Amino acid sequence: xxxxxxxIGNLLPARVRSRGVPLLEKMERILTDKSEEAxxxxxxxxxxxxxxxxxxxxxxxxxxxxxWMGSFEYxxxxxxxxxxxxxxxxxxxxxxTAAVRFVARYKQRKRPAxxxxxxxxxxxxxxxxxxxxxxxxxxxxxxxxxxxxxHFQTPIMLATLCLPVVALTNVMEGIGRxxxxxxxxxxxxFIFRPIGILVLMAVALVLGATSTAITAMVATVLATYLVGxxxxxxxxxxxGKAVPFVKPSYRLxxxxxxxxxxxxxxxxxxxLTSMDVLFVSFMMKPEDTAVYFASTKILALVHFVYFAVRxxxxxxxxxxxxxxxxEGLREFVGKSIAWTFWPSLxxxxxxxxxxxxxxxxxxxxxxxxxxxxxxxxxxxxxxxxVGPAESLLVMTNNQKSCAWVYVLALFxxxxxxxxxxxxxxxxxAAIATAVAxxxxxxxxxxxxxxxxSLHAFIVPARNDVQPTGEAF
Numbered sequence: 001x002x003x004x005x006x007x008i009g010n011l012l013p014a015r016v017r018s019r020g021v022p023l024l025e026k027m028e029r030i031l032t033d034k035s036e037e038a039x040x041x042x043x044x045x046x047x048x049x050x051x052x053x054x055x056x057x058x059x060x061x062x063x064x065x066x067x068w069m070g071s072f073e074y075x076x077x078x079x080x081x082x083x084x085x086x087x088x089x090x091x092x093x094x095x096x097t098a099a100v101r102f103v104a105r106y107k108q109r110k111r112p113a114x115x116x117x118x119x120x121x122x123x124x125x126x127x128x129x130x131x132x133x134x135x136x137x138x139x140x141x142x143x144x145x146x147x148x149x150x151h152f153q154t155p156i157m158l159a160t161l162c163l164p165v166v167a168l169t170n171v172m173e174g175i176g177r178x179x180x181x182x183x184x185x186x187x188x189x190f191i192f193r194p195i196g197i198l199v200l201m202a203v204a205l206v207l208g209a210t211s212t213a214i215t216a217m218v219a220t221v222l223a224t225y226l227v228g229x230x231x232x233x234x235x236x237x238x239x240g241k242a243v244p245f246v247k248p249s250y251r252l253x254x255x256x257x258x259x260x261x262x263x264x265x266x267x268x269x270x271x272l273t274s275m276d277v278l279f280v281s282f283m284m285k286p287e288d289t290a291v292y293f294a295s296t297k298i299l300a301l302v303h304f305v306y307f308a309v310r311x312x313x314x315x316x317x318x319x320x321x322x323x324x325x326x327e328g329l330r331e332f333v334g335k336s337i338a339w340t341f342w343p344s345l346x347x348x349x350x351x352x353x354x355x356x357x358x359x360x361x362x363x364x365x366x367x368x369x370x371x372x373x374x375x376x377x378x379x380x381x382x383x384x385x386v387g388p389a390e391s392l393l394v395m396t397n398n399q400k401s402c403a404w405v406y407v408l409a410l411f412x413x414x415x416x417x418x419x420x421x422x423x424x425x426x427x428x429a430a431i432a433t434a435v436a437x438x439x440x441x442x443x444x445x446x447x448x449x450x451x452x453s454l455h456a457f458i459v460p461a462r463n464d465v466q467p468t469g470e471a472f
Contacts (some may be wrong), residue, residue, distance in 0.1 A: 002230030046182040046312045047058040051304035054190035059358070061198045066290065066362045068211045075286030076151055076213040078293040082277045084159040088166040089270040090443065091130045094263030095122040097314075099174035099256060101395055102264075104315040105322050107178055107243075109337060117248035119175055119239065121255065126171050130164035137163070137449070151213070151286075159218035165226040165228035168272040169193075172235050178315040186311065196223030261399035265390060268406030272413055272436060279417040284425070287365070290427050294362045295369035302347040302380050306421060309340045310388035317395035323327045329396075333454055337387035341458040344384035348377045379434030382441055385458045389444035392456065403445045430435070 066074045098124045106115035137160040140146050141153055148156065169189055176185035200219035209215045277296065281289045313336040320329035351358075355373045359366045393402040413436035420428025448456040455461040 001019060015343075037361065048305070048308040048369055050182065050186045050190055051308045052196070054186075055304045057191065057194050057303045058300055059297055062294065063193050063361045064198065065201065065216060066294065066366070068205065069213065069216065069306075070211075071287040071290040071363065071365055073211065073213045073216075073286075075281075075288070075290035076155060077291070079281040079286065079289050080152065080155045080159050080213065080217065082274050082281070082293070083273045084163060084166060086270050086274055086278075087133070088130070088163055090263075090267050091131065091133050091163065092126045092167045092170055092263075092266075093256075094259040094261075094266050094362070095126050096170040097262045097266055097391075097394060098122065098176035098259040099171055100177050100314050101258070101318050102255065103175055103291070104178035104318045108319055108322055112243050112246050113249035114251065115156070115243055116246060117250040118255070120248050121252065122171050123168060123252050126167050127164060130167040134160040134163040135435045155213045155217045158214070160219055162221045162224040165224045169224075169228050169231060172231055175239075176235060177311060178318075178345055179238070181238060182311075183386055184231065184234055184238065188227045190249075192230075193223050203205055205358075258399070261403050263350075264393055264403035265399055265406055267396055268403065268410045269390065272406060272410050272440070275410065275413045275417060276433045278413075279421055280426065281428050283421050286428060291366050291369045292372070292429060294320055294356075294366050295373045295430075298351065299356045299376055299380060302344055302351055302377065305343045305347065306340050306380075306384055306388065309336055310391050312339060313388050314391040317392050321396045330454055331454055333387070333392060337385070337456060340386045340387040341381075345381055350379045351377055369426070372427045375427065375430040375434050379437035382434075383437040384454050386441045386445050386448075387458075389456050392448060392454075393451070394442070396452060398451050399445070401451060402444070405440060405443040405447060408443065409436050412436045412439050 061080075065077065069077065099118060102118045103115055106112070106118065138157055141148065141157045141160070165462030172187060173185045176182075197216070197219050200222055202214055204215050204219060205211055277289065277293055280292045313332070316332055317329065320326075320332060352374055355377075356367060356370045359369050359373070390402050390405070392398060413432055416435055417429055420432050422428075424431065445457055448454050
């Protein structure tokens with residue numbers, strides 16, 4: 001197993017060999033070992049790489065869009081895009097995370113009928129709800145039944161057209177993750193779609209289109225449909241090879257009973273992470289929204305670590321819980337927290353040192369975002385100290401408790417945004433978000449300690465309580 005490590009080690013100087021060979025052996029083990037842990041590490045590595053590329057790509061694309069459109073039109077576009085992502089999460093009723101949980105369970109327990117039922121059911125439910133809401137929203141705006149500013153109407157109408165595909169893409173990601181199909185799950189959303197938007201926007205400008213939020217949304221609709229159709233066809237092909245098709249069995253009542261609290265968790269989570277942008281959009285000018293959103297895009301370079309680990313860890317939490325492997329779960333929780341915190345801390349310090357220069361790329365008017373960028377970094381690093389804690393609760397039948405955490409955290413966020421934005425502007429929005437993150441982290445840690453007897457924090461406990469069967 002270590003032939004590659006030995007060959008490379010023999011080429012290294014003697015002083016470096018003693019330290020280099022063990023690292024090479026560990027890397028080779030991650031890349032070639034067939035164990036579940038090595039598989040999760042490979043998944044985390046792939047997802048981490050995709051998220052790094054995605055963060056860089058998103059940053060570059062947002063810089064170009066801001067330069068092309070100017071702060072006013074860019075502010076309109078990002079406000080509509082943020083709203084689209086929120087609605088796409090709400091309209092799926094928790095099915096993306098439910099798919100991760102149930103597909104992982106049915107896969108481990110070798111129940112293909114229920115697995116196919118979950119695949120077909122989650123996609124069907126999301127398709128019906130998202131297409132229905134999209135059509136309703138389009139008609140309400142078209143007939144001027146909603147009081148919207150003129151510059152928002154057409155971009156929002158275009159957003160309703162791609163709402164179903166964005167929602168279905170989230171579900172397809174959840175279906176692919178338990179199979180460790182990281183490329184199929186994450187490349188469409190984080191790489192292909194932003195590249196498609198950027199390329200189509202550039203082509204439109206070359207052909208003489210005006211550089212407005214409407215043009216950007218047209219490019220978004222086209223890119224979303226092209227990528228979504230490709231992902232669906234590819235997923236169906238891989239599923240057919242991985243799981244012999246049998247007549248699907250549906251447990252809709254059971255799935256909805258589990259998915260409803262997950263839906264609340266996902267809904268409150270996405271609202272919590274986007275509430276600052278929404279409040280800035282409603283309470284301030286599009287130019288202010290542009291500056292604030294640019295800062296959050298820079299911080300995606302930090303936050304992607306958390307998303308990468310969550311994507312790799314969620315189905316492992318479910319598998320450990322399903323097999324009642326309490327000690328394995330305890331050890332894996334500690335590892336997933338470390339994988340989240342230390343890279344986030346490093347990148348957070350890096351962004352504090354260099355954030356001003358990143359903002360300058362958007363334009364001189366965006367440099368004003370550096371003050372609240374520092375505030376948001378602190379909140380993100382503190383949040384990383386408990387790792388993907390909400391996924392741990394959801395995957396261990398504690399989704400109701402997790403939902404209450406987000407209800408309270410969202411209440412804190414909304415209250416502080418309403419109180420601080422009028423007095424402190426964009427800094428007030430950043431303070432509200434950071435405080436809500438700290439509250440969320442403390443609440444998640446407390447509930448995990450109480451429900452699962454686990455110490456979900458980066459600093460080890462002196463007398464850690466061992467998980468018991470009753471905790472599960």
